[in-house]
Amino acid sequence: MINxxxxxxxxxxxxxxxxxxxxxxxxxxxLGADWVRIVLLTGAIGASxxxxxxxxxxxxxxxxxxxxxxxxxxxxxxxxxxxxITDVDYRSKGTRKRFLSVTVTAGATDCLVAALAMVSxxxxxxxxxxxxxxxxxxxxxxxxxxxxxx
Amino acid sequence: xxxxxxxxFIQLIPAQSVNGASGTSYYVDTxxxxxxxxxxxxxxxxxxxxxxxxxxxxxxxxxxxxxxxxxxxxxxxxxxxxxxxxxIDYRGKGTHKRFLKADMTxxxxxxxxxxGAITxxxxxxxxxxxxxxxxxxxSAVAVKAWNxx
Numbered sequence: 203m204i205n206x207x208x209x210x211x212x213x214x215x216x217x218x219x220x221x222x223x224x225x226x227x228x229x230x231x232x233l234g235a236d237w238v239r240i241v242l243l244t245g246a247i248g249a250s251x252x253x254x255x256x257x258x259x260x261x262x263x264x265x266x267x268x269x270x271x272x273x274x275x276x277x278x279x280x281x282x283x284x285x286x287i288t289d290v291d292y293r294s295k296g297t298r299k300r301f302l303s304v305t306v307t308a309g310a311t312d313c314l315v316a317a318l319a320m321v322s323x324x325x326x327x328x329x330x331x332x333x334x335x336x337x338x339x340x341x342x343x344x345x346x347x348x349x350x351x352x
Numbered sequence: 353x354x355x356x357x358x359x360x361f362i363q364l365i366p367a368q369s370v371n372g373a374s375g376t377s378y379y380v381d382t383x384x385x386x387x388x389x390x391x392x393x394x395x396x397x398x399x400x401x402x403x404x405x406x407x408x409x410x411x412x413x414x415x416x417x418x419x420x421x422x423x424x425x426x427x428x429x430x431x432x433x434x435x436x437x438x439x440i441d442y443r444g445k446g447t448h449k450r451f452l453k454a455d456m457t458x459x460x461x462x463x464x465x466x467x468g469a470i471t472x473x474x475x476x477x478x479x480x481x482x483x484x485x486x487x488x489x490x491s492a493v494a495v496k497a498w499n500x501x
Contacts, residue, residue, distance in 0.1 A: 211435060211437060216393065216394070216464070218395050243367050245367035246366075246368070272499055274497075274499070283366040287361060287497070288499040314367040316393060
């Protein structure tokens with residue numbers, strides 16, 4: 203069992219409009235993690251569509267990321283507001299590389315996309331904004347502004 | 353302990369650019385849920401502070417939603433890329449209402465945002481039909497694919 207209450211959340215891809223190019227994504231350092239869920243969220247997709255979406259991996263943060271087979275999805279221009287969930291299991295598999303990111307490429311019309319990562323567990327249960335979302339993320343300048351428990 | 357492998361994910365506010373208005377949120381029906389984490393994410397925030405953000409609740413899905421005290425944050429125009437997380441615990445508390453929405457109202461400048469809810473249901477999701485839509489109402493679309501690699 204992996205405890206949801208010990209997970210951390212990161213923006214792998216901040217909400218962005220992609221048009222005729224590939225979005226700039228951050229990476230997640232999975233060192234010490236058992237399991238990662240990456241959720242791609244789409245807003246309005248233009249007529250030229252999202253031409254590629256896939257989760258990528260690399261042994262180094264700044265290296266050349268390669269596609270993880272079976273981690274993507276094929277979109278059509280009518281897939282506004284969809285989500286794609288990819289679960290990456292690090293428990294005893296040993297087949298995955300340390301750093302994860304995503305590749306989103308769009309055709310020549312505006313496509314609104316974003317991606318969120320849930321990482322569980324890192325050592326210790328998150329106790330504040332400084333570790334509920336910032337502990338293992340690299341390449342990001344802003345992380346958790348507030349963590350409310352109500 | 354809540355097993356993350358039994359959770360679902362629901363889009364409350366699809367990725368969108370909002371300017372001087374509120375992002376349109378779907379709602380989550382929390383009946384039979386133990387716990388919900390609402391994650392409100394921002395991309396580039398224009399030259400105006402976010403007017404309000406947080407989580408709202410209502411006893412009926414189409415009623416008048418009210419803000420949950422303590423669920424918000426002050427987001428300014430320099431907070432590009434930030435996340436606001438709100439955990440709502442339904443186990444034995446009985447203090448929250450059944451339906452939840454995310455609230456995000458942008459100032460008079462384009463603000464890129466989305467919001468999602470991580471839900472801990474009593475039934476473990478097994479397919480795209482329930483990993484993201486089991487407790488969601490008001491959404492025309494849900495999970496496109498669920499990959500396990």
